[in-house]
Amino acid sequence: MTSPSSIALVFTVRRREPELVAPAKPTPHEFKFLSNIDDQQTLRFQIPVIQIYQNEPAMRGQDPVKVIRKAIAETLVFYYPFAGRLRKGPGRKLVVDCTGEGIMFIEADASVRLEQFGDALQPPFPCLDELLYDVPGSSAILGCPLLLIQVTRLMCGGFIFALRLNHTMSDASGLVQFMSAVGEIARGAQMPSVSPVWERVLFQPRDPPRVTFLHREYDEMPNSKATLIPPDDMVFRSFFFGPTDVAALRKHVPLHLRTCSTFEVLTACLWRCRTIAIQPDPEEDVRVIFVVNARAKFEPPLPVGYYGNALANTVAISSAAKLCKNPVGYALELVKRAKANVTEEYMRSLVDLIALKGPPPITFVRTYVVSDLRGAGFKEVDFGWGQPVYGGPALVKMTSFYIPFRNNKGEDGIVVTFYLTRPAMERFEKEIESMIKDPPVDRFENTNPTFKRSTM
Numbered sequence: 001m002t003s004p005s006s007i008a009l010v011f012t013v014r015r016r017e018p019e020l021v022a023p024a025k026p027t028p029h030e031f032k033f034l035s036n037i038d039d040q041q042t043l044r045f046q047i048p049v050i051q052i053y054q055n056e057p058a059m060r061g062q063d064p065v066k067v068i069r070k071a072i073a074e075t076l077v078f079y080y081p082f083a084g085r086l087r088k089g090p091g092r093k094l095v096v097d098c099t100g101e102g103i104m105f106i107e108a109d110a111s112v113r114l115e116q117f118g119d120a121l122q123p124p125f126p127c128l129d130e131l132l133y134d135v136p137g138s139s140a141i142l143g144c145p146l147l148l149i150q151v152t153r154l155m156c157g158g159f160i161f162a163l164r165l166n167h168t169m170s171d172a173s174g175l176v177q178f179m180s181a182v183g184e185i186a187r188g189a190q191m192p193s194v195s196p197v198w199e200r201v202l203f204q205p206r207d208p209p210r211v212t213f214l215h216r217e218y219d220e221m222p223n224s225k226a227t228l229i230p231p232d233d234m235v236f237r238s239f240f241f242g243p244t245d246v247a248a249l250r251k252h253v254p255l256h257l258r259t260c261s262t263f264e265v266l267t268a269c270l271w272r273c274r275t276i277a278i279q280p281d282p283e284e285d286v287r288v289i290f291v292v293n294a295r296a297k298f299e300p301p302l303p304v305g306y307y308g309n310a311l312a313n314t315v316a317i318s319s320a321a322k323l324c325k326n327p328v329g330y331a332l333e334l335v336k337r338a339k340a341n342v343t344e345e346y347m348r349s350l351v352d353l354i355a356l357k358g359p360p361p362i363t364f365v366r367t368y369v370v371s372d373l374r375g376a377g378f379k380e381v382d383f384g385w386g387q388p389v390y391g392g393p394a395l396v397k398m399t400s401f402y403i404p405f406r407n408n409k410g411e412d413g414i415v416v417t418f419y420l421t422r423p424a425m426e427r428f429e430k431e432i433e434s435m436i437k438d439p440p441v442d443r444f445e446n447t448n449p450t451f452k453r454s455t456m
Contacts, residue, residue, distance in 0.1 A: 011112035013130035013152060018138075020145070022102035024073040027080035031089070032096045034168055035203035036354040037347075038309045039094050041361045043167040044141050048132055048394035049175070051378065052121055054114060055157030056385040064159040065107045065151045068383055071186035072103065072149065079178055079196050079307070086142050086166065092358070094168055096146075104138055106150035113156040114389075121390040122405055122415045123238045128394055132162035141166060161383070162394065167309075172376040173293060174307030179381045186383045197305035209352035212345060217289050217315035218353075218360040221367065233421045236397060239432070240405060241266065242413040251439030252328040260332060262414075263372050263402065264339065268331035269435060270400070270416065271316075271368050275323050277420065277428035280366050282321035288335065289315045289362065290370040291399075292342040299344060312347055313362065314338045320366075328435075364398055372402040374414065379404055393417070 053064070076083045081096045082103060089095035110131070117126070125131065131152055138144050148164040165175055181192035241249075246262055249269045253260065271288040280286055295302045295310045302310055316334035323331055353360070362369075378391035392403040397419040405415040420428060 009116055009126040011110055013108050013110045015133060016107040018104050018106050018135045020102035021069055021072050021105045022100055023076035023080055023083050025077045027100050028098060030098050032081055034094045035200035035308055036351045037203045038168045039359050041359040045167055046139055046164045047167045049163045050394040051161040051381060051388040052390045053158050053385045053388050059385055067186050068151050069105055071182045074185050075182045078192055082146050103147040104135060104145040106133055108150055108152040110152050110154055114154055114158045123395055123417050124236050131160050132164060170307050171309045171311045172373055176377040177307050183381050183383045194305050196307055197303045200308050203351050205352045205355035209355045211353045212349045215353055217313045221363040221365040235422050235425050236419045238415050238417045240407055240413055240415050242411050245436050248436045248439045253332060254329040257329055257332055264332060264335050267370055268328055268335045272323055272328060272331045273428055273431035274368050275320055276431050277424045280320040284320050285317055286320045286323060287315050287317050287367045289313050289367055294342060294347050297342060297344050312342050312350055314341050369399045371399050374402055374404045
């Protein structure tokens with residue numbers, strides 16, 4: 001269940017001095033306000049992404065560093081706000097000063113071959129701090145480069161493209177749109193096939209603002225002794241769920257709910273197992289918050305090419321006792337109801353809430369946060385070396401990401417990241433394994449689950 005090669009692997013990374021890559025042509029110097037959705041407190045952080053590419057014989061003689069650096073400069077002509085810096089504007093609103101200074105870029109070489117990473121190329125990644133170097137003074141939300149990109153050559157001819165994004169600028173879909181544009185230009189295109197759309201005014205508050213939903217995702221959750229987390233006893237792991245595993249979990253669902261989506265059944269099961277594992281007071285409330293891409297929730301939908309944040313957090317709440325003692329169908333119904341909440345009116349209500357009260361924080365106490373990235377498109381980003389063997393988040397501890405992944409058997413499934421105390425992680429693993437290996441209805445003919453974990 002563990003990937004020993006990932007745990008033991010140590011290698012050296014030699015980096016050149018960081019440089020700024022500016023747009024290849026002059027771009028407008030102007031100020032662009034972020035939307036109320038971009039301006040949420042929960043998005044004021046840097047999100048790391050890692051893309052791992054194999055050697056491609058057809059690209060022999062081509063240097064991925066030079067190809068990608070040049071493509072970034074040309075792509076920034078179209079996405080020039082990324083080359084600017086974030087400032088605080090009137091009323092504490094965030095605004096992009098389109099200075100054209102550029103994004104931060106690092107060229108590097110690693111003394112390792114791709115095959116040395118082992119079979120499970122999934123979070124947590126060894127030597128991540130070396131593959132995505134935190135340049136001193138570069139990581140503040142205001143006044144710093146909005147993107148940091150490091151391209152690291154591997155000894156086998158493959159390379160690692162690692163990126164850090166100021167999340168206020170874009171969500172996963174917007175970031176993939178930019179990365180795909182870099183890939184298209186790296187492969188010879190003159191311009192991106194999808195023209196970027198800024199239009200953050202699409203999320204303007206109404207006049208007058210009116211909050212029509214409770215938005216309980218922003219409720220304060222009082223802490224207690226039982227839920228205080230010792231920071232020195234935390235572990236980060238990822239788990240692979242293949243089709244057989246998901247089918248086994250679905251066996252725990254009542255027949256009238258069996259048509260639920262993979263996201264819904266997986267989220268309900270993981271929320272319940274995680275709650276059992278963290279052992280909260282039975283009378284305390286526990287929550288699952290999941291991120292919903294709201295692009296298609298609007299009528300008409302947001303324009304193709306919009307690369308700002310277009311996401312909402314929605315929440316399901318239960319007492320710990322009810323969640324743990326009831327069958328999975330109880331959690332599933334709560335998840336389905338919360339997911340159905342996200343409509344155009346819900347998004348307008350959220351924008352108006354932020355206009356009236358400012359960007360609200362989210363409390364992570366007894367809260368399981370989920371972001372489904374299976375449809376974001378990280379695995380399709382191609383710089384000329386084909387699709388990555390892994391593409392997606394590198395490490396974000398407070399959120400469980402659902403990441404599409406193909407294991408060493410060629411089986412397509414989902415990698416889910418988890419961050420818990422060591423004892424809670426052990427209890428969680430036992431709970432979820434028990435659900436997979438012992439489905440209560442219609443025992444499997446094939447009882448060979450592929451659920452696996454990778455650990456740091």
